[in-house]
Amino acid sequence: xxxxxxxxxxxxxxxxxxAAPLLARIHxxxxxxxxxxxxxxxxxxxxxxxxxxLSSGIWVYVLGARNPQETLAPGGFPIRIMxxxxxxxxFMGLIAGFLALVAFPFALKxxxxxxGKTLALTLSLLLLAGILGLAYTGDLFNFFVFLEVTSIAAxxxxxxxxxxxxxxxxxxxTMVLFSLSGLFFLLASAFLYGxxxxxxxxxxxxQIKGTLVDKLALALFLAGLxxxxxxxxxxxxxxxxxxxxxxxxTLLLVVNTQVSxxxxxxxxxxxxxxALSAGVGWLVTSLGLLTMVVAAFMALVQVDLGRLxxxxxxxxxxxxxxGVGVGLVTLAGRPDYGFVAMKGGIFHMxxxxxxxxxxxxxxxxxxxxxxxxxxxxxxxLGHGLPGVALCxxxxxxxxxxxxxxxxxxxxxxxxxxxxxxxxxxAAVAVLASILLLAVFARAxxxxxxxxxxxxxxGLPWVFLLSMGALAVGILVLGLVPGFFVEELVAPAxxxxxxxxxxxxxxxxxx
Amino acid sequence: xxxxxxxxxCMILVxxxxxxxxxxxxxxxxxIGMSLVTSGVNLFLVSLGYVRGGIPPIYTxxxxxxxxxxxxPQALTLTSIVIGVATTALMLAFxxxxxxxxxxxxxxxxxxxxx
Numbered sequence: 269x270x271x272x273x274x275x276x277x278x279x280x281x282x283x284x285x286x287a288a289p290l291l292a293r294i295h296x297x298x299x300x301x302x303x304x305x306x307x308x309x310x311x312x313x314x315x316x317x318x319x320x321x322l323s324s325g326i327w328v329y330v331l332g333a334r335n336p337q338e339t340l341a342p343g344g345f346p347i348r349i350m351x352x353x354x355x356x357x358x359f360m361g362l363i364a365g366f367l368a369l370v371a372f373p374f375a376l377k378x379x380x381x382x383x384g385k386t387l388a389l390t391l392s393l394l395l396l397a398g399i400l401g402l403a404y405t406g407d408l409f410n411f412f413v414f415l416e417v418t419s420i421a422a423x424x425x426x427x428x429x430x431x432x433x434x435x436x437x438x439x440x441x442t443m444v445l446f447s448l449s450g451l452f453f454l455l456a457s458a459f460l461y462g463x464x465x466x467x468x469x470x471x472x473x474x475q476i477k478g479t480l481v482d483k484l485a486l487a488l489f490l491a492g493l494x495x496x497x498x499x500x501x502x503x504x505x506x507x508x509x510x511x512x513x514x515x516x517x518t519l520l521l522v523v524n525t526q527v528s529x530x531x532x533x534x535x536x537x538x539x540x541x542x543a544l545s546a547g548v549g550w551l552v553t554s555l556g557l558l559t560m561v562v563a564a565f566m567a568l569v570q571v572d573l574g575r576l577x578x579x580x581x582x583x584x585x586x587x588x589x590x591g592v593g594v595g596l597v598t599l600a601g602r603p604d605y606g607f608v609a610m611k612g613g614i615f616h617m618x619x620x621x622x623x624x625x626x627x628x629x630x631x632x633x634x635x636x637x638x639x640x641x642x643x644x645x646x647x648x649l650g651h652g653l654p655g656v657a658l659c660x661x662x663x664x665x666x667x668x669x670x671x672x673x674x675x676x677x678x679x680x681x682x683x684x685x686x687x688x689x690x691x692x693x694a695a696v697a698v699l700a701s702i703l704l705l706a707v708f709a710r711a712x713x714x715x716x717x718x719x720x721x722x723x724x725x726g727l728p729w730v731f732l733l734s735m736g737a738l739a740v741g742i743l744v745l746g747l748v749p750g751f752f753v754e755e756l757v758a759p760a761x762x763x764x765x766x767x768x769x770x771x772x773x774x775x776x777x778x
Numbered sequence: 779x780x781x782x783x784x785x786x787x788c789m790i791l792v793x794x795x796x797x798x799x800x801x802x803x804x805x806x807x808x809x810i811g812m813s814l815v816t817s818g819v820n821l822f823l824v825s826l827g828y829v830r831g832g833i834p835p836i837y838t839x840x841x842x843x844x845x846x847x848x849x850x851p852q853a854l855t856l857t858s859i860v861i862g863v864a865t866t867a868l869m870l871a872f873x874x875x876x877x878x879x880x881x882x883x884x885x886x887x888x889x890x891x892x893x
Contacts, residue, residue: 424868
């Protein structure tokens with residue numbers, strides 16, 4: 269059983285998602301129990317995989333064979349479908365698993381039964397399966413298939429509230445961008461297949477020399493994945509999507525963005541690690557800077573709390589791109605500060621998942637109690653909802669990078685690493701953080717301070733439990749970051765920074 | 779050079795699709811542009827697997843040393859076609875819902891979500 273953990277983590281939510289509507293016909297409680305069971309099982313598999321990898325290295329799981337060597341045709345050519353899970357994939361899987369465990373119980377209470385709850389849960393489980401598939405796959409074509417699974421499930425979640433006119437509009441916009449990004453990825457894979465006749469990531473990585481076709485494929489990979497991670501200048505779908513999806517489901521959309529970012533790192537570090545010019549690193553770094561500044565300014569003018577938080581989420585993608593981008597620029601010489609920046613960028617993925625997740629849950633709770641998210645109408649909620657107000661404040665401060673919260677722990681690493689490359693990078697990043705602090709101070713003031721407002725009684729305790737879990741995570745990661753950086757983040761960063769040879773050896777043997 | 783003609787045609791299809799996505803303002807035309815890109819990529823995949831004078835890739839009855847066409851691109855294309863159909867259906871469904879709300883398909887007139 270446990271030897272099949274990587275594939276079970278993907279297969280169980282995939283099949284469980286389709287089983288949910290059937291079980292809903294028996295009884296709603298059965299369906300709810302089933303969904304929770306599936307999510308817990310998947311989370312347990314993800315945890316087991318991560319523990320296994322951190323203790324004993326890369327895990328290559330081959331479908332239809334006992335070990336990867338059996339798949340090698342004469343000439344060292346892998347022929348079966350395989351999952352290649354290294355420390356970075358496992359880290360990404362852990363983020364997805366944790367957020368799913370928080371988001372699903374919240375969603376069970378949050379989405380009203382008459383608003384298509386069953387189908388929303390099905391789509392969310394499919395999205396979870398796609399996200400874990402993206403994190404674990406070792407093969408370009410499967411990556412494309414999971415990319416499309418996440419696209420379709422995500423757009424379904426964004427647009428399923430068809431009675432609100434804005435939701436289908438956001439979903440259509442997102443769908444165009446997501447499909448285009450998937451097709452660019454497929455075209456790039458086809459270029460590489462045409463040249464080398466394989467789709468296995470490790471095999472292709474060993475073959476890539478940096479010819480013209482390789483460079484064209486790289487440009488297509490970059491274009492496709494940058495659309496999907498919502499970096500500027502193609503970030504415009506994200507605020508619509510995050511804003512219009514039901515708040516509890518936005519958590520999964522955030523993870524979806526992050527796993528696409530993981531895909532970008534996988535392509536750049538593992539696939540092209542042998543033939544990458546520093547120019548690509550500078551491109552990622554400058555797009556990161558552009559993203560954080562543009563998104564912070566856009567957040568400044570929002571009057572809808574959901575869209576404001578969404579722009580905050582987009583700006584955090586910029587920090588991850590800056591951190592890892594510095595690593596890419598310095599990949600040739602591998603100086604220490606490059607690794608520091610990498611650790612910061614990757615640690616920030618976890619921190620961003622927690623802080624942005626908590627902010628969206630707060631937005632969800634506000635919308636649940638007041639029925640609106642318009643900052644011009646809200647105010648004074650702090651009296652009626654002290655827990656929510658406290659969580660919002662905590663997450664805002666963490667997002668703006670105020671010590672001693674988790675956002676600071678990762679941003680300081682990013683500042684430190686990028687300062688050594690160029691002080692301008694760090695300066696822009698600090699300025700964007702200050703701007704975000706102003707934005708969220710205004711949001712907190714607008715929604716929670718002021719004269720006491722009437723609130724709907726009876727906020728479900730599950731809401732507070734989910735929010736509490738994330739808040740505790742923010743505090744723990746902020747107060748003792750050292751342990752997590754050493755035990756989780758450093759192996760993940762190292763898997764990208766130094767681990768290409770190990771990755772190839774694990775699949776190709778020798 | 780003439781052997782590359784299929785690839786050139788596929789890229790022209792992809793470029794036409796992208797141009798449609800950028801230049802057109804009608805939602806249904808955007809969906810058409812999307813399927814043009816999909817078709818271009820699918821045709822590209824199929825044409826990659828073609829081998830001149832090749833036989834079907836089934837080992838059982840194959841004559842020795844005959845060149846076989848590549849089977850993988852066909853499997854890939856089949857998957858990609860199915861995904862393309864699902865995507866198109868979902869996008870058209872959104873178009874129908876948007877039309878019911880707004881009574882128009884013009885992108886410039888339906889922008890609720892700005893800034």
